[in-house]
Amino acid sequence: MEDHDASGGDKTNENSGGDKTKKQTQTKKRTRGPTTLKKEEDKGPFLLQWDKAGFPTGRYATKFASYCGKKVRCQVNINFDDWDKDVEDSLKNLLWKDISAKYLVNETHKKDVLINCGAKWRDFKGKLTRKYIRNKHPKYDSPADCYSFIEPADWEKFKAYRESDEFKEKSKKAAESIKHNEHPHVMGRRGYNQRIPEWIASSSNSDEVIDRSWYWIKGRTKSSDGEVPDEKIQKVQDEMVEWRKKVKSGEFVPHRYDDVLSRSLKKKEHSGRVRGFPGGVTIKDVFGTSHGTSHRDVGISDQQVAEITERVRNDTIKSLSSLIRRRLDKRSGYVEANGLKST
Incomplete structure (x- = not known):
């Protein structure tokens, strides 16, 4: 009996120690190891x-x-x-x-x-x-x-x-x-290319306009509660609401990458990438090739176009005047040299 009790006591102590170690292991912060696959x-x-x-x-x-x-x-x-x-x-x-x-x-x-x-x-x-x-x-x-x-x-x-x-x-x-990235995304490793299909599939609002501005704000919204985590991003979202109203009323007509997102961000699109899409996607991939590129596509204002046009017009007039003057002088010299009457 004594041996049995002693043995049983030892097992109890052993289990207690094991439970204590187990609890310590559970409370210790676990760190992620290398991916082995x-x-x-x-x-x-x-x-x-x-x-x-x-x-x-x-x-x-x-x-x-x-x-x-x-x-x-x-x-x-x-x-x-x-x-x-x-x-x-x-x-x-x-x-x-x-x-x-x-x-x-x-x-x-x-x-x-x-x-x-x-x-x-x-x-x-x-x-x-x-x-x-x-x-x-x-x-x-x-x-x-x-x-x-x-x-x-x-x-x-x-x-x-x-x-x-x-x-x-x-x-x-x-x-x-x-630091120049004022609006960091919260998509994690999956990025736009995997998130976009999920967002579209889970969208229940049939009136929702799904475009790159929608992708952009989704990528900066916490999926757990649907809230925008940053005041700067919230400000952009508020701008989007206003610009979509202008599109609906006809006050603003988007043209290629001059759209709701670029207007809301107050930034022109950079060549080589497109906001609201995965890295590597180009302007041509999203918007296609511009047929008859207008001055708006390259970021030139109407006033700048008018100034350039006027400058080209004045330069052309000066060039033509100079050419006409040289030809008249040449003709006058030929007439005098040959004793001819000018007409």
Whole structure:
């Protein structure tokens, strides 16, 4: 009996200690580890769906993005400085070969896939800087302890450069540039290309105008409560309401990218990208080719057009007057030289 009681007591104490440890583990903040995708290694190939803008969508889009991130992290050394200038084409082609074997991707999307890989590679280097240099990782002293593809010597080299004055100055300039983004989105990693179909499918208001201004404000609205998180974004949304009223009344007629969004933001569209759409989508993709480009398409006011027209008119008159004068002088000289009468 005593032995039984002692044994039972020991088990009780053991379980109590285990419960205490378990509770401590549960209260300790958990951190996200590296994406491994072990379950995906023996599956596939997967057939991706693509939207009209040339971005992956559908059920495999998120897994595809994660797979691209994993591959580029494993295969491209963190000490390359620039994706476009330093990473060799042979290495990029190897990436493309691996990714297109796992996910059935048409050759026409190769450039888009590699651009995406470059962005994920840069993001990964930024993550290493934030978690292991600027801050102390709660679990690992070095990413070489966490990622098998990072050698300790490569990490020390990376760390030395990221702590240098040269990189700090470069980082400072980048931070200043980011400050110009007054209206950051809250879409997370999925972005417009995956969010837009969801927004359209969930829209229950048949009178709602679905255009790029609608996409833009959706991308900056918290999906959990539908509220706009920032006063500046709220101000833009209020402007949109007013401009849509003007469109409805006929007071304002949108023309290509001179529309509700550009008027509400009070900013002209930049070449090479279109607000309210995924990165890489161009003005031509969204608005098509302008037939007979007007002065409004290139951002010239009516007053500027009038001034240019007047200047060209005056220059033309001066040129013609000078030409006529020279020809008259030449004719007069010929008449005098040959003793002819002028008519």
